[in-house]
Amino acid sequence: AQSVTQLDSQVPVFEEAPVELRCNYSSSVSVYLFWYVQYPNQGLQLLLKYLSGSTLVKGINGFEAEFNKSQTSFHLRKPSVHISDTAEYFCAVIKVSGNTGKLIFGQGTTLQVKP
Amino acid sequence: EAGVTQFPSHSVIEKGQTVTLRCDPISGHDNLYWYRRVMGKEIKFLLHFVKESKQDESGMPNNRFLAERTGGTYSTLKVQPAELEDSGVYFCASSRDGRRHNEQFFGPGTRLTVL
Numbered sequence: 001a002q003s004v005t006q007l008d009s010q011v012p013v014f015e016e017a018p019v020e021l022r023c024n025y026s027s028s029v030s031v032y033l034f035w036y037v038q039y040p041n042q043g044l045q046l047l048l049k050y051l052s053g054s055t056l057v058k059g060i061n062g063f064e065a066e067f068n069k070s071q072t073s074f075h076l077r078k079p080s081v082h083i084s085d086t087a088e089y090f091c092a093v094i095k096v097s098g099n100t101g102k103l104i105f106g107q108g109t110t111l112q113v114k115p
Numbered sequence: 116e117a118g119v120t121q122f123p124s125h126s127v128i129e130k131g132q133t134v135t136l137r138c139d140p141i142s143g144h145d146n147l148y149w150y151r152r153v154m155g156k157e158i159k160f161l162l163h164f165v166k167e168s169k170q171d172e173s174g175m176p177n178n179r180f181l182a183e184r185t186g187g188t189y190s191t192l193k194v195q196p197a198e199l200e201d202s203g204v205y206f207c208a209s210s211r212d213g214r215r216h217n218e219q220f221f222g223p224g225t226r227l228t229v230l
Contacts, residue, residue, distance in 0.1 A: 004157075032216050043119060043206065043221035044158075051216050090158065094215045100171035101146055101213055105158040 002027040004091050006106035014114050015083055021076040021109045023091030031093040033074045034103070035065055039087045047089070050074060061085070086113045117141065119222035121207050127228045133195040136225045140189070140209030146170075147190050148210075148219060149182060153203040161205075164190060165213060197229045 007022040025031065032051050036044040048059025055067040065076045074091060091106040120139045128134050140147045149161040161180070162172040166187035175182070179198070184190040194201050204226050208219040
């Protein structure tokens, strides 16, 4: 079975500061990894994904994430946040093989950017 | 291109009543998914349609939940009779094909409150 743990439920940060949102996963099979973001009153939107190859993945809005296989982590980073980055962020995995499109999510991390 | 839409956005019902949630996927997307987030918990997979067929319904909590996708277009999720623990946000997502690395596009969700 797969599981995803987001280590922080809330992360407060000042505008223009760097931020890291942590994600660890557990899986006995190969998985693809995703970060989604949910802005207030909207659906989840894909930020970035790791499929294979380079372990540093760049996404939209200046976010990037690094896949670390030995630590089974996929932490999300941004060097300088904006007020508009205030949202809830979800880490998710999906099995590489199989016949289901089942995403498995972490508990979510609320990023609160303060002026 | 219109995104995934869900109706209603909010629903408040009493225990024992019936509620039907609707999801309209992005046009041309054969794959449709339902997820649920109970307050304070992670987003959990309910089921996956490929066109009108149920590909994976392993996440459906019990037989009070019935999902349909007649004609392979929109989908409904009926809860009958509703219980208090069914309260939460129900998300629908769609993808063009079932390849697991593809993005699932999410709707804004239906917030269900059972009193």
